[in-house]
Amino acid sequence: MPIQVGFIYEWEGNTIRVALTSRDYIPGLGDLLYVKEGDRTIILQTVSYEGRIPITPISIQASSQNVLTNISKEMGVLASLFLEISSINNKPILLKPRRPPRLMQPVFLLDPSDSEALEILKTLSELTSEKKDDASTIAYLRAGVTWHGGSKYVREAGFKVSLKNMLRKHVIIIGQTGSGKTSGLKGLLLRYALESQEKVGWLIIDRHGEYTEGYSSGKGFIWYMNTALHSNKWLSNVEIKAIRLTTSIDANKDKSYHHETFSFVKSPLNASSIELKEFIALLERRMGIEMTGMLEEFADIVSNIFYELGKSSDEIARKISSVFISTDNEPNGNLIALIPLLYANMVVYEREAQRKDEKRGLFKILVDRGIYTHHIRIIRRIILNIMGWKIRREKIADTSIMGKKKSIYIDVIDDSNSIVKVNQLLKDPVSLVVVLEKFLGKLGELGGPETSYPWKNIVSIHGVKPDSVGEPGVVFTSEPGINIDEIVNTIENGNIVILDVSQLSNEQADLIALTISRKIFENRLMAGVEESARKPVVAIVSEEAPLYLSPDKVENPFNPFARIAREGRKFNIGLIAITQLASIIEKQILGNFNTLIVLRTKSRSDIELLKDIGVPSETLPFLNDREGYLYTPDLPIKEPLPVYIPAWFEHEDDIRRIEEKPSEPDKGKSSKEDLKSILL
Numbered sequence: 001m002p003i004q005v006g007f008i009y010e011w012e013g014n015t016i017r018v019a020l021t022s023r024d025y026i027p028g029l030g031d032l033l034y035v036k037e038g039d040r041t042i043i044l045q046t047v048s049y050e051g052r053i054p055i056t057p058i059s060i061q062a063s064s065q066n067v068l069t070n071i072s073k074e075m076g077v078l079a080s081l082f083l084e085i086s087s088i089n090n091k092p093i094l095l096k097p098r099r100p101p102r103l104m105q106p107v108f109l110l111d112p113s114d115s116e117a118l119e120i121l122k123t124l125s126e127l128t129s130e131k132k133d134d135a136s137t138i139a140y141l142r143a144g145v146t147w148h149g150g151s152k153y154v155r156e157a158g159f160k161v162s163l164k165n166m167l168r169k170h171v172i173i174i175g176q177t178g179s180g181k182t183s184g185l186k187g188l189l190l191r192y193a194l195e196s197q198e199k200v201g202w203l204i205i206d207r208h209g210e211y212t213e214g215y216s217s218g219k220g221f222i223w224y225m226n227t228a229l230h231s232n233k234w235l236s237n238v239e240i241k242a243i244r245l246t247t248s249i250d251a252n253k254d255k256s257y258h259h260e261t262f263s264f265v266k267s268p269l270n271a272s273s274i275e276l277k278e279f280i281a282l283l284e285r286r287m288g289i290e291m292t293g294m295l296e297e298f299a300d301i302v303s304n305i306f307y308e309l310g311k312s313s314d315e316i317a318r319k320i321s322s323v324f325i326s327t328d329n330e331p332n333g334n335l336i337a338l339i340p341l342l343y344a345n346m347v348v349y350e351r352e353a354q355r356k357d358e359k360r361g362l363f364k365i366l367v368d369r370g371i372y373t374h375h376i377r378i379i380r381r382i383i384l385n386i387m388g389w390k391i392r393r394e395k396i397a398d399t400s401i402m403g404k405k406k407s408i409y410i411d412v413i414d415d416s417n418s419i420v421k422v423n424q425l426l427k428d429p430v431s432l433v434v435v436l437e438k439f440l441g442k443l444g445e446l447g448g449p450e451t452s453y454p455w456k457n458i459v460s461i462h463g464v465k466p467d468s469v470g471e472p473g474v475v476f477t478s479e480p481g482i483n484i485d486e487i488v489n490t491i492e493n494g495n496i497v498i499l500d501v502s503q504l505s506n507e508q509a510d511l512i513a514l515t516i517s518r519k520i521f522e523n524r525l526m527a528g529v530e531e532s533a534r535k536p537v538v539a540i541v542s543e544e545a546p547l548y549l550s551p552d553k554v555e556n557p558f559n560p561f562a563r564i565a566r567e568g569r570k571f572n573i574g575l576i577a578i579t580q581l582a583s584i585i586e587k588q589i590l591g592n593f594n595t596l597i598v599l600r601t602k603s604r605s606d607i608e609l610l611k612d613i614g615v616p617s618e619t620l621p622f623l624n625d626r627e628g629y630l631y632t633p634d635l636p637i638k639e640p641l642p643v644y645i646p647a648w649f650e651h652e653d654d655i656r657r658i659e660e661k662p663s664e665p666d667k668g669k670s671s672k673e674d675l676k677s678i679l680l
């Protein structure tokens with residue numbers, strides 16, 4: 001039986017006043033009501049309510065205790081015209097209502113427990129969903145705010161969109177802490193795994209280790225994802241790679257899980273994966289433009305020397321150069337690590353040796369460019385601090401000068417507590433001496449007389465001839481740890497990478513997020529628009545993206561998040577930005593986010609901002625977890641729709657159904673037993 005709550009009482013502009021007559025119904029913000037009028041069903045959305053007792057104040061003070069219960073109340077709801085289902089040639093169509101319902105028309109509650117209301121919800125979902133084969137359900141229509149365990153959404157009223165279209169035009173999820181951003185997004189990922197017919201490459205930058213939680217318990221999110229992917233014949237070969245960045249290399253061996261489509265590894269990252277320009281872009285935030293400029297200048301001098309060494313006829317020099325300059329001609333993390341070592345092993349001695357007016361070596365070149373010792377010290381401290389590296393003093397030789405015994409030391413990098421592992425050349429004292437000798441050789445050609453460094457000529461003491469490849473002493477090995485290019489390739493091919501950066505400092509996590517995002521973008525840029533269109537859409541899920549999309553950050557040409565927000569769609573790359581505050585984002589950039597999912601928020605600035613795009617923002621502070629509004633131009637109705645986004649754990653029934661179904665013979669062992677044996 002339809003639940004009548006009242007009548008249309010009056011209208012004014014877009015506001016409809018409903019006089020409530022039901023004793024049982026207490027209105028809630030966002031409640032959906034409907035009116036049937038011929039073949040029109042007009043849906044109203046509650047934006048406010050009012051109620052009063054129709055008596056004069058003096059009566060309230062009547063002596064009888066029961067006076068209030070004996071008199072009637074006047075209650076009303078203020079609602080806005082939300083949607084209208086009409087019909088043309090007996091086919092239902094969805095409209096934005098232009099006319100209010102007639103006065104005195106009965107008004108009903110769109111409560112999914114009633115069969116007529118349920119039919120209306122289903123029709124709405126039909127009319128608003130994309131009909132494409134690869135469409136996945138991203139949310140469910142919500143007929144109000146849940147109350148006392150009741151439910152205001154139903155599974156039958158889902159909104160389906162083609163993820164491929166939606167993701168490349170960027171999605172932003174806005175909501176205060178605990179509003180359900182993460183659990184809802186995991187729900188969305190699960191719907192992708194269950195329903196999509198097209199692969200999407202996902203990079204999930206996991207700040208808090210939330211996506212891999214319970215992976216070994218057999219019931220966490222990963223478990224659900226695996227089961228869902230295996231059941232989906234279009235995605236059954238999609239891999240999920242979970243990578244937890246850690247400082248320890250050994251953990252790799254005993255703490256990794258592998259399955260044909262799921263792996264979990266703990267590993268550090270290698271320094272050659274990180275690029276100097278990314279590091280510099282990151283530093284602007286911490287050191288300001290002037291100091292960052294100095295580091296850039298310093299790094300330029302050093303990189304130029306390595307570019308030169310790369311062209312030399314000396315094979316060792318060329319090999320050394322390739323450690324510091326990656327194959328794409330970009331100075332990398334090893335070069336960043338060398339900067340503090342140049343200070344400790346060269347500049348310090350050059351400064352000591354200087355006579356009044358005569359500066360020498362690298363120190364002279366730096367001072368000529370306005371970079372003084374105190375600047376270098378700051379740069380050095382910041383590099384070590386951000387990267388988690390330390391400097392360790394190592395003895396390389398004992399000599400005797402005029403009968404006096406003297407030990408010779410050199411400063412090397414200690415990366416044992418860092419997630420970024422540097423090349424052995426920077427850790428092994430003798431190898432480092434060879435690097436410094438080569439560096440010095442080129443530096444001498446560029447300017448200023450050298451000075452004497454304690455480590456100089458020590459290589460010959462060790463009997464190492466730096467000119468010959470393979471002589472003992474020069475250690476050429478690649479750094480341990482995962483390479484960012486491997487991660488990028490996995491995503492490019494339509495797989496899911498969960499990059500757990502929870503053990504990193506914020507700065508390290510930002511550095512990694514920026515580096516990988518830029519690499520993904522540059523790869524597609526190189527492939528070109530047409531080639532990229534043939535590749536799977538890549539979605540980058542990131543909580544840090546909004547921090548890099550503020551007005552002062554979006555101007556930086558090296559900011560990959562800003563570039564992706566502006567140009568990503570051409571190259572099939574989309575951002576899923578998760579934020580507690582949308583108003584920090586630069587306005588034009590925010591305009592590039594075509595899909596908005598707005599959850600509970602109390603932020604005044606966000607409420608104002610969202611009001612402008614038509615979200616009934618007065619309801620936002622009162623929403624329950626994962627209740628919100630969805631606005632996407634990919635649905636036929638261009639209005640913010642009240643939705644519920646179920647959490648991943650609310651799809652338990654779907655997963656159980658899959659698990660109970662016998663596995664198909666052509667998929668081999670993809671059943672519960674198989675996964676359990678891997679995960680438990």
Ligand SMILES: Nc1ncnc2c1ncn2[C@@H]1O[C@H](COP(=O)(O)OP(=O)(O)OP(=O)(O)O)[C@@H](O)[C@H]1O
Pocket residue numbers: 175176177178179180181182183184625649
């Ligand atoms: N596995 C789970 N089982 C039951 N409830 C959960 C689970 N995970 C999260 N929740 C609940 O869902 C609500 C939303 O949590 P969620 O982590 O999605 O919020 P969030 O908006 O991402 O918060 P934050 O900004 O702090 O990350 C919380 O009340 C939380 O307690």
